[in-house]
Amino acid sequence: MTEITPQELLEELRRAADVVAGVTAKLTERDVPAPSELPGWTRGHVLAHIAGIANAMARQLEFAARGESTELYDGGFEGRTRAIEMAAGHGIEEHRADVETALERALRAFGALDAAGWQARITYRGGVVFDGGLALWRELVIHATDLGTGRGPETWSRPFCEHLFDFLAARVPAGERLVLQPLGLPPVAIGTGGKSTVINGMLTDIAAWLAGRNPTLGSLRATAAADGVDLPELLPWPAGVPVDR
Structure with missing residues (x-):
């Protein structure tokens, strides 16, 4: 298997973000409380999680750029779950705005990296920024499928x-x-x-x-x-x- 480079990963992140934005743009108010492909989660839960992980990873990079560190989610897994549950019932316009803002923040953080920046330490899995980029790539591609709008795994590259x-x-x-x-x-x-x-x-x-x-x-x-x-x-x-x- 060919190793992906930081620049290639950045392009993949941008493509994945475009897919998520495109899918989200087509959702209606009635789609939000409908079941997603994840058991027990509505599409609203998935949208809230996408915004949450994009913001969380952006924050990892922002802290790393200052030579600092922070946990991925405030309050750990329980904090992550609370935030998703609180946001899941938002209306579609609020979900769209949250996802768009979070994706822009994350892409801006990854886009500003130099070679050394990709190797800066972060707390996520005790790894480096590049690992965080791979994680966000996974989250965006897989959860775009989990929204259950007809874009299945057959679209994965x-x-x-x-x-x-x-x-x-x-x-x-x-x-x-x-x-x-x-x-x-x-x-x-x-x-x-x-x-x-x-x-x-x-x-x-x-x-x-x-x-x-x-x-x-x-x-x-x-x-x-x-x-x-x-x-x-x-x-x-x-x-x-x-x-x-």
Whole structure:
């Protein structure tokens, strides 16, 4: 898999932000309380979370630029949850304004970085700004799908899917090894255990399954020792706050 550069990541963030803004622009007042693709969450919850994570990541960068640090969300995971619940019931115009302002803030912060800035330390996962950029990329692309407006995982790009293969290797249980075999592409092995399962399918279907989303092209097939088997159970999403959706 090809490593993405900071400049490429910045362009991906801008594209993902444009997609989120485009989807949000088409939502109506009646769409906000309707169920999203995430169990227990309305579209309003997803919109509130998108605005929240964009603002949170922007703040990480703003503090890092001053040589300071701050937690991702005020109050940690509980604070994150409270903020989402409080904002979920807002009207569509308020959601649009919140998402637009948060995305602009985040893109401005990432766009101002020099080479050293991408490597500045942040508190998110004890990593650096580049890790925060990858996280925001994941959040924007996946949650644009979670809004449930017809833009499914089949729209995810190859670089994004390959990034998920790497990041979500943490979901492979101990003792297991998954050989991901996207149609027409080289296989990718994740996990280090001795029990091997091959997952065949379209690139986006494999990525969606790893991300806990519903594959949209219906192409997945799992085999072990050349026999068809059920798709293996995965560990929870590798959380950063410490619980994530």
